[in-house]
Amino acid sequence: MFARSLTVNGAFSLENYQHLLATGRSWQLLTNSLGLALTTAVICTIVGLPLGLLFAKTDLPLRRVFVLLFALPLVIPPYITAVSWAEMLAPHGLASGFFGEATARKLSGLLFGLPGCVLVLTTTFVPAVMLATMTFVRTINPRLEEAARLSARPLRVLSGITIPLIWPGVLLATTLVFLLALGEFGVPTFLRYSVFAVESFTQFTVSYNFGAATAAAVPLALLTFVILGIEWFVLRDKIQPLRPAGDDDAYLVPLRSYRVSLFVLVSILCALLVITPLMSLLLQAGSMQSYVRALHVVIDSLIRSLFIAAVGATALTVLGFFIGYLVHTRALPIWRAADAGTVLLFALPGTVIGMGLIAFWNHAATNLIYATPLIIVFGYLAQYTALTGRVTVGSLSLVPASMEEAAASAGANWMRRLGLIVLPLIRNALVVGWLIAYIFCLRDTGITMLVYPPGYDTLPVRIFTLMANGAPPLIAATCVLMIAATVLPLLGIAALMRTQRRRSWR
Amino acid sequence: MRKFWIAVAAALVIAAMIGLASCSSKRREGVVVYVSEDQVFSEPILRDFERDTGIRVKPVFDTEEAKSTGVMNRLLAEKNNPQADVYWANEPIRAEVLKQENVAAVYQSPSAEGIPANFKDPQKYWTGFSARARVLLVNNSVANKPKSISAYGDPAFNGKTVIANPLFGTTTTEIAALFIVWGDEKAKTFLTEMKRNNVKTATSNGESADFVAAGDSAFSLVDSDDAANRIKQGKAVEMIYPDQGDNEVGCFIVPNAVVLIKSGPHPEAGKKLIDYLLSAETERKLAASDAAQIPLHQGVETPAIVRKIEKIKTMQSDYAAVARKMREIEPLLKQWVGL
Numbered sequence: 001m002f003a004r005s006l007t008v009n010g011a012f013s014l015e016n017y018q019h020l021l022a023t024g025r026s027w028q029l030l031t032n033s034l035g036l037a038l039t040t041a042v043i044c045t046i047v048g049l050p051l052g053l054l055f056a057k058t059d060l061p062l063r064r065v066f067v068l069l070f071a072l073p074l075v076i077p078p079y080i081t082a083v084s085w086a087e088m089l090a091p092h093g094l095a096s097g098f099f100g101e102a103t104a105r106k107l108s109g110l111l112f113g114l115p116g117c118v119l120v121l122t123t124t125f126v127p128a129v130m131l132a133t134m135t136f137v138r139t140i141n142p143r144l145e146e147a148a149r150l151s152a153r154p155l156r157v158l159s160g161i162t163i164p165l166i167w168p169g170v171l172l173a174t175t176l177v178f179l180l181a182l183g184e185f186g187v188p189t190f191l192r193y194s195v196f197a198v199e200s201f202t203q204f205t206v207s208y209n210f211g212a213a214t215a216a217a218v219p220l221a222l223l224t225f226v227i228l229g230i231e232w233f234v235l236r237d238k239i240q241p242l243r244p245a246g247d248d249d250a251y252l253v254p255l256r257s258y259r260v261s262l263f264v265l266v267s268i269l270c271a272l273l274v275i276t277p278l279m280s281l282l283l284q285a286g287s288m289q290s291y292v293r294a295l296h297v298v299i300d301s302l303i304r305s306l307f308i309a310a311v312g313a314t315a316l317t318v319l320g321f322f323i324g325y326l327v328h329t330r331a332l333p334i335w336r337a338a339d340a341g342t343v344l345l346f347a348l349p350g351t352v353i354g355m356g357l358i359a360f361w362n363h364a365a366t367n368l369i370y371a372t373p374l375i376i377v378f379g380y381l382a383q384y385t386a387l388t389g390r391v392t393v394g395s396l397s398l399v400p401a402s403m404e405e406a407a408a409s410a411g412a413n414w415m416r417r418l419g420l421i422v423l424p425l426i427r428n429a430l431v432v433g434w435l436i437a438y439i440f441c442l443r444d445t446g447i448t449m450l451v452y453p454p455g456y457d458t459l460p461v462r463i464f465t466l467m468a469n470g471a472p473p474l475i476a477a478t479c480v481l482m483i484a485a486t487v488l489p490l491l492g493i494a495a496l497m498r499t500q501r502r503r504s505w506r
Numbered sequence: 507m508r509k510f511w512i513a514v515a516a517a518l519v520i521a522a523m524i525g526l527a528s529c530s531s532k533r534r535e536g537v538v539v540y541v542s543e544d545q546v547f548s549e550p551i552l553r554d555f556e557r558d559t560g561i562r563v564k565p566v567f568d569t570e571e572a573k574s575t576g577v578m579n580r581l582l583a584e585k586n587n588p589q590a591d592v593y594w595a596n597e598p599i600r601a602e603v604l605k606q607e608n609v610a611a612v613y614q615s616p617s618a619e620g621i622p623a624n625f626k627d628p629q630k631y632w633t634g635f636s637a638r639a640r641v642l643l644v645n646n647s648v649a650n651k652p653k654s655i656s657a658y659g660d661p662a663f664n665g666k667t668v669i670a671n672p673l674f675g676t677t678t679t680e681i682a683a684l685f686i687v688w689g690d691e692k693a694k695t696f697l698t699e700m701k702r703n704n705v706k707t708a709t710s711n712g713e714s715a716d717f718v719a720a721g722d723s724a725f726s727l728v729d730s731d732d733a734a735n736r737i738k739q740g741k742a743v744e745m746i747y748p749d750q751g752d753n754e755v756g757c758f759i760v761p762n763a764v765v766l767i768k769s770g771p772h773p774e775a776g777k778k779l780i781d782y783l784l785s786a787e788t789e790r791k792l793a794a795s796d797a798a799q800i801p802l803h804q805g806v807e808t809p810a811i812v813r814k815i816e817k818i819k820t821m822q823s824d825y826a827a828v829a830r831k832m833r834e835i836e837p838l839l840k841q842w843v844g845l
Contacts, residue, residue, distance in 0.1 A: 192709060210583075358583040371589060445569075450580060454538040454589065455564030464569040465545040 004359075005214035016215035030219060033182055033195040036114060037223075040121040041178035047269070048126045049170055052133025053158065054262065059252045061263050067134070068487070069274050074127040075486040077443045077460050079186035080479050082120045083467075084277035085111055086190070087284060094280055116191045121184060123273045125177040128436075129170065135432050136169030137162065139398055154253040172394045175231045176387065182220055185349055186445070196220050197349045210355055217352050224347035225340065278483075284476035294477035298462050302485055305442055305459040308373055312380035313438035317430055319381055320388020320437070325422070327389065328396040339389070346386035350446015353382050357451050373456050379447035384440050388433040395429030396422070431497065435490060442486055459485070536562030537775035539592040540577040543762055547797040548594060554791070555782045561775050566590070578603065581767065585609050591776030593765040594783065598625075599679050601632035601763035602829035613766040613777060617784035621802045622815075624822065625761045634761030635784050636792040636799040639747060639818060640680050641757065643718045643733040644725040646742040652725055654749045655684075659699030668706040668714045668723040672839050676711065676729055680758045681839065682831040683823045687755050697842055707843065719743055729760065734798035734811050747818055756819040761802060 008015045020026050051070060055063040073081055088094045089108040096104040110116060140162060148157045185197035199216045255262055285291065295302075326332060327339045345353060357379055361370040369375055399422065407417045423430070442460075449461045457465070463478050541548045545567040552563045568577045578600045581593060585607065593610075595601045604610040610631040618626060618633045625634030644651050650662070658667055670677045685693040706723060708714035714726040715733065719741035733745040747757045764783050766776050782788060789801035793808040800815050801808060808814060 190709065355579070355583055358580065362584050362587045362589070364587055367587070370587075449569055449576060452566065453564075454540075454566050455536075455562075457567070461567075461569070462545075465567040467569070470544075470546045 002214060002218075005211040005218070007211065016212045017218070019212070020215050020219075026219070029194060029196050029199055030223075032114075032193065033197070033220070034223065036117055036121070036188070036193065036195055037178045037182040039114075039118050040125060040181040041174050043118065043122045044125045044129045044177045045170065045174045047122070048129025048173070049133050049163075051126070051266070051269075052130040052137065053162070054266065055130070056134040056137040057158070057162065057253050058255050058262075060255060060259065060266065066266055066270060067130075068491075069270050070130055071127040072274055072278065072483060072487065073123045074125070074131075075439050075443060075490075076124070076479065076483060077186070077445055077463075078120055078124045078184060079190060079445070080281075080463065081123055081277055082116070082187045082190045084280045084479075085116065085120060087472075088276060088280040094276070094283065112191050113193055117187055117193045120187050120191070121181050123277070125180060126273065128177055128180075129173045131432070132169050132173030133166060135429070136166040136394075138428070139395075140165050158253070168397060169394055171231060171234065172390060175227060176390065178227055179224055179343075179347055179386075182223060183347055183349055185351075213355075214352055217348050220349070221344050221347050224343055228343055281476045281479050284472055285480055286473045286476075290473040290477035291481065294474055294481055297466075297474065298459055298478055298481065301457050301459045301462040302481065304373070304456060306485060306489065308376055308458060309438050309441035312377045312384075312441035313434050315377055315381060316384055316388045316437040316441070317434045319385050320433055321392050321430065323385055323389040324392025324396060325418075328393050342386040342389050345382050346384065348383075350379075350383060350444070351450060353379065354447045354450030357382065357447070370451075371453055373453060375451045375453065376448055376456075376458070379451055380437075380441045380444065383444075383447055384437055387440060388437050391429055391433035391436065392426065395426040399425050431493075435493070438490075439486065443482075536564050537592065537772050537779050538564045538566075538590045538770070539594055539776075539779060540566045540568075540581060540590045541594045542568045542577055542596040542600060543594050544596070544797070547792065547795055547799075550795070551783070551788055551791060555779060559778060559782070561778065563779070581609055582607055588767050588770050590767045591770035591772045592779050592783075593767060595632075595763045595765065597676060597679055597760045598627075598632060598634055598763040598825040599829045599832060601627070601765045602826050604765055604767075605629075605631040605826075606829070609765075609768060611766045611768040611770075611773075613780060615777070615781050615784050617781045617786075620786070620804065621784070625759075625802050627826070632763045632765045633780075633784055634763050635802055636789045636797075637759045637761035637802060637815070638676070638799060639730040639757050639759055639813075640676060640727060641730050641733050642725050642746040642748050643715050643728045643736065644744050644746055645718050645721055645723070646744060647721060648724045651744065651746060652748070653746065653751075654754060655727055656696070657725070658705060658727075659696065659703055661703065663703060663724055665704040665706075666724040667700075667703065668708050668717045668726045669700070670708050670711045670714045670726075670728070671843060672707075673836075673843055674710075676760050677727070678832055678839065679760065679828060680727070682828045682835060683758055683821060684755075685831050685835055686824070686827055687821060694838070697838075701842065715743075730812075731797050731799065735796060737811065738796070747813065749821075750819045754819070756821040758821045758823065759800070759815075759818070762799070 005016050006012060006014065051066075054060050055067050060066070086108070089096075089104050089111055095107060099107075111119070144165070145157055145161055148161045152160065183197055185195070188195045188198050196216055196219050285294075323338050323342055326335045329335075357375060358370075361375060361378065363370070369378060403421055403425070404417050407421050412420070444458075445460045445464055448458050449464060452458065452461060459478075459482050463475065463482065466475055466478060539552065541552075548567070549565070552565055555561070556563050566577055566580070577593070578595070581588075581590060581604060584590070588609070593601070593604060601610065605627065612630045614630045615633060621633065621635065625637070627633070642652055642655070642657075652660070652663070657663060658669070672678055672681050681693070681697070684696065688696070706717070708717060708726070711726075711728040711732045714723070715728045715736050717723040718726045718728075719736045719739070721742075727748075730745065733743070736743050737745060749755050749757060762783075764780050766773070766780060770776055786801065786803040786806050789799070789803055790806050790808075792799040793801050793806065793812045798809070798812050800812055800818070802815055804814075804816060
């Protein structure tokens with residue numbers, strides 16, 4: 001695809017890039033893209049970090065229920081969240097009933113533009129920072145906090161010990177949110193906000209110009225490299241004292257007199273960001289009959305989605321581990337290229353990757369891949385390896401190198417060191433990586449809708465195709481089914497992990 | 507024990523990969539169709555075809571998000587190793603693009619008999635069927651209802667009208683057709699006047715229809731299925747076929763178009779599907795469905811909301827010329843939209 005962006009009519013040319021730079025619009029797009037991604041990432045961190053700390057480190061009532069509720073929007077394609085908000089603020093929607101049509105109309109006006117994009121993307125990505133915070137909080141050696149508690153108050157322990165120890169992980173999550181917001185095109189398209197991802201998509205749909213579309217995606221990639229360069233510079237050599245992850249003996253800070261007020265505050269935030277759009281979907285779906293009909297329409301796609309996402313997540317976890325290990329240890333000279341490659345692919349819009357996959361794999365000799373659902377898994381590997389890779393790098397940065405070095409000195413070969421030291425120490429991070437990969441695979445539309453083999457659509461793709469003139473109750477019910485299909489297996493896995501942990505204690 | 511579980515996990519992953527790859531064995535069966543027509547309307551027809559012929563249909567549907575160009579782009583990208591046998595386009599321009607890009611094959615279906623010549627490619631690369639009309643959807647609160655698309659420039663409607671983004675879909679097609687029928691100067695003046703009259707731009711025809719239905723806008727130029735849908739929902743709107751007067755250009759008609767893909771894997775099954783789609787019975791079903799599409803075969807029974815093609819003054823359009831014009835006016839439309 002990149003090669004195509006450097007040719008016009010078969011000859012080498014920089015025309016696509018000249019055209020991109022010639023108009024002042026590119027700078028406007030750059031400002032808009034940066035503004036949207038930065039605002040989303042900052043707000044997600046400001047909201048997600050305290051939420052993660054509250055749920056992982058305090059005795060806030062119903063915190064497990066809150067975790068589940070706040071995590072919900074992450075599994076819903078952001079485009080659907082945008083549609084729910086638009087539906088809610090429409091003249092006949094929920095907001096109109098509560099605040100009157102005039103107010104709903106004003107709010108609707110705000111939704112279509114930067115504020116709406118930030119709202120939807122914040123709703124979607126706050127859980128990423130929140131879950132990352134909770135994960136990294138649990139990897140902190142409890143002795144450090146216990147020692148601090150002897151002479152300091154809980155808030156001081158939090159600001160002086162806990163947050164400094166987890167900030168590399170939080171920064172990693174913030175960077176991921178920034179990149180996801182930067183590459184997002186569904187929400188800005190729907191809410192009419194011009195960013196580079198939309199421009200790239202428009203080049204495909206209006207001009208059928210693959211070269212220009214790729215050229216429009218290149219600034220996204222450059223921005224990504226700059227941000228990751230900064231992140232690498234800030235995070236390098238940040239090795240923390242570590243305990244093997246998995247214990248659940250963390251000390252919970254008693255909130256005492258703040259317990260009720262914080263509970264109310266979190267409840268309001270939950271109602272605003274999660275319950276309201278969800279209610280909008282549930283109200284739109286209406287009766288049980290809609291769900292029965294929806295299940296009848298999408299059952300094949302649903303089963304396929306779960307299966308392909310599980311295979312994709314497993315493949316991503318394996319590949320991400322090896323890429324992450326390579327990047328962390330710098331064992332081979334290609335580590336930088338491997339890191340940059342996965343990040344570049346992650347930053348590109350799914351449509352560009354989809355077209356690239358078609359160009360690369362659609363040959364008679366490779367029909368075994370292209371004409372089967374394997375192409376979807378390859379698409380996931382292309383776009384999302386950066387996620388599992390970065391999770392691995394983040395967790396490996398917490399493993400003291402001395403442990404593996406000691407094992408190597410004792411004569412353990414590489415496979416033994418991986419199996420007996422590295423993998424057990426980052427086991428929880430790998431599970432988190434798998435879950436993140438599973439969620440992203442399950443809700444993917446950008447790549448899947450371009451490459452899915454005939455007759456093998458996935459549930460999100462089916463929702464999108466149904467959206468064109470489909471009955472709103474059917475679409476809403478299908479969205480609810482998708483949420484249930486995502487959440488239930490995740491709950492099952494969480495319960496399984498919990499049971500295993502209890503058994504291991506005994 | 508650990509090694510055992512690792513081996514089990516590896517075996518499961520490999521089995522899953524083989525399972526996914528084995529899907530290719532089914533490639534030899536059935537017919538593969540790429541569909542730009544909305545899934546809710548096209549899927550029942552394809553199911554009926556499966557039931558009636560026993561041939562399994564493997565569809566790839568387009569999404570609203572991709573502005574119905576996703577599968578066409580895919581067909582272009584797959585040109586050297588086609589996976590599809592048939593393309594069901596929701597307008598003939600995409601079929602024309604495939605013809606120009608050497609992706610389409612010639613096929614003259616016996617079912618095409620009776621479809622007027624202006625809805626068929628003279629070289630038989632594509633054939634039109636079941637059409638939408640480009641109509642004015644007008645809110646009932648409007649006292650003097652517009653009868654022509656020229657009303658977009660009428661100062662009486664300043665700031666009160668809406669139109670779908672002219673960079674996408676049937677709106678682009680109609681504007682390109684107007685450039686041909688009216689000539690460049692008159693069409694440019696129309697666009698300028700519309701802009702000066704503060705027309706609002708919606709992301710899609712459906713959204714612009716919603717603006718009118720909600721009373722936010724007085725009228726909009728939309729597809730007849732969008733208009734029929736709002737009328738069926740009981741909204742306070744009226745559908746008007748524009749420019750029906752003696753000296754007026756007529757209503758722009760947008761038929762579906764079906765294309766046989768060159769070197770597709772199942773050409774014979776593809777031809778059978780094309781014959782089925784072009785039949786009067788399929789047109790009857792599409793007219794009776796929520797798509798409310800206008801049959802191009804004469805004498806096909808239609809519900810009251812669907813006007814018969816012979817009772818509409820249609821704009822005389824050469825779709826090949828329209829396709830070329832679309833590319834020519836693309837910079838102008840981008841400028842108009844503000845890109």
